[in-house]
Amino acid sequence: MTPGARVSAAIEILNAMAEGLPAEQAMTRWARSSRFAGSKDRAAVRDYVFDVLRQRRTAAYFGGGETGRALMIGLLRAQGADLETLFTGEGHAPQPLADAEQTVPDAPTDTATLWNLPDWIIPDFNESLGDQAEAVAFALQSRAPITLRVNLAQSNPGSVSAQLSDLGIDTRANPRAPSALTVVEGERKIRNSPLYLEGKVELQDASSQAIVAAMPKAGRVLDYCAGGGGKALGIAMYPGTEVFAHDIDPRRMSDLPARAARAGCVIPQIETEDLPAKAPFDVVLCDAPCSGSGAWRRSAEGKWTLTAARLEELTHIQDSILDAAAELTTENGCLVYATCSVLKFENEDRIKAFLTRHPDWKSTFEQRFDVDEHGDGFYTTHLMRV
Known part of the structure; x- marks a missing residue:
């Protein structure tokens, strides 16, 4: 798939979600109807969709609406992407931007948009988190780390990390738990690795x-x-x-x-x-x-x-x-x-x-x-x- 085709796929999925389909079901329906898409394509499309979900208010603000197309325009604009190279109308790429879509709004100033949270929950965030509320709200807009739990009954993190490295999966120790390894590279190889299949590691935050x-x-x-x-x-x-x-x-x-x-x-x-x-x-x-x-x-x-x-x-x-x-x-x-x-x-x-x-x-x-x-x-x- 071309970069533009991936954007079109994300738009299709977001539109399906706007009609009431849960995200995972919308992703599955698209994947089943798009057998031509390779694993990297599916991963890229998935990243687009979930980036929008994490930053929905910002995406809607910069895209000027809640449609799948508007949300993708807003997300990509916020990420600094070159929209003209993605919205070309060629092949499976989305149509070029209309004049109204060319307008770039000023940076948002309201808390709900900056924090990417529903209005009603912001007071709860402030009461619960105090001075940390803003930092937590911003942290929730990023992608989560991929973490493994080493089965301590079978091995130890040092040995498992070395074995994973030989398989092209790079990890580092995670200070939050003695059994935890954060995956730095090669996350898509985990589920088919012998260490996973043999129960020496599990995916767990x-x-x-x-x-x-x-x-x-x-x-x-x-x-x-x-x-x-x-x-x-x-x-x-x-x-x-x-x-x-x-x-x-x-x-x-x-x-x-x-x-x-x-x-x-x-x-x-x-x-x-x-x-x-x-x-x-x-x-x-x-x-x-x-x-x-x-x-x-x-x-x-x-x-x-x-x-x-x-x-x-x-x-x-x-x-x-x-x-x-x-x-x-x-x-x-x-x-x-x-x-x-x-x-x-x-x-x-x-x-x-x-x-x-x-x-x-x-x-x-x-x-x-x-x-x-x-x-x-x-x-x-x-x-x-x-």
């Missing part, structure tokens, strides 16, 4: 790994909101643990058996109705459903679909999860709460509310992880009975 590294890892451990099971797999690396997985929607755990087998471990899954009989657990991890605001670099669509009403609903879900998980924790056990959110309403405020409802509990550990070059924004707290 470094902050997510840090949550596991910080928590107690002994005895019977329940990953209460397991999802795909990334944290359960991380816990299973450590000796002396017996790990169980649960999710209110078991379909989310469908890939876990294969992933566990690849990693050389067994993680039994527990149905919700069976939890009381299987309890108590020495450690219960609640990686609770949340806004995902700390991971909006990866799931940028989420910041445009989140509403104040949904955020309020999530806080009630988080409260109910904490209450239920507390009942599953042994007398001297640890309840670990975690989110990939930067909003205090989902983090510190939820713990304060829990401790008000449960005065016989206390917080023994609390940590925030920033949105930066090392990983996503996360929050975690350890709770124990007094």
Whole structure:
């Protein structure tokens, strides 16, 4: 594909999303109808689409609208691209710019456009992050680092990094977690590499790994909101643990058996109705459903679909999860709460509310992880009975 054809493809996908199709579905539909596109073409088109999602307000401002074409004009203009060489109308390239599209507006000055956030959430960002709000908002506009979790039960980061280098995958140590390696080059080779296929590495954000590294890892451990099971797999690396997985929607755990087998471990899954009989657990991890605001670099669509009403609903879900998980924790056990959110309403405020409802509990550990070059924004707290 020519550079212009890639822009046209991104416009097509953005238009499909404007009609209500989720980003991943729109990408898949385009890919299936564009068998001619090579892997580099698909990666470039994907980057365009998700760059727009991360910087949607800026793109709309510089492009003069919300259509796929306007958003791509705005994104490329903000990136300093030569639009005349991309919008030529030749082959599969988009048509040349109309006179009205030639006008370049002055730089934006309003916070919402500069921060690329919905208006309603800016006060929440300021209240939650204080002086760091602007830095976090800007960090969320960039691409997220690609990070590997080394299976410490099978190898060590130094050895794995050297083996990856021989395969053309360059990595560096990530300070956020001892098992984390940040991929510098060759990320598209990972899933087909023998190290990945043999379970020696998994793709996992470094902050997510840090949550596991910080928590107690002994005895019977329940990953209460397991999802795909990334944290359960991380816990299973450590000796002396017996790990169980649960999710209110078991379909989310469908890939876990294969992933566990690849990693050389067994993680039994527990149905919700069976939890009381299987309890108590020495450690219960609640990686609770949340806004995902700390991971909006990866799931940028989420910041445009989140509403104040949904955020309020999530806080009630988080409260109910904490209450239920507390009942599953042994007398001297640890309840670990975690989110990939930067909003205090989902983090510190939820713990304060829990401790008000449960005065016989206390917080023994609390940590925030920033949105930066090392990983996503996360929050975690350890709770124990007094």
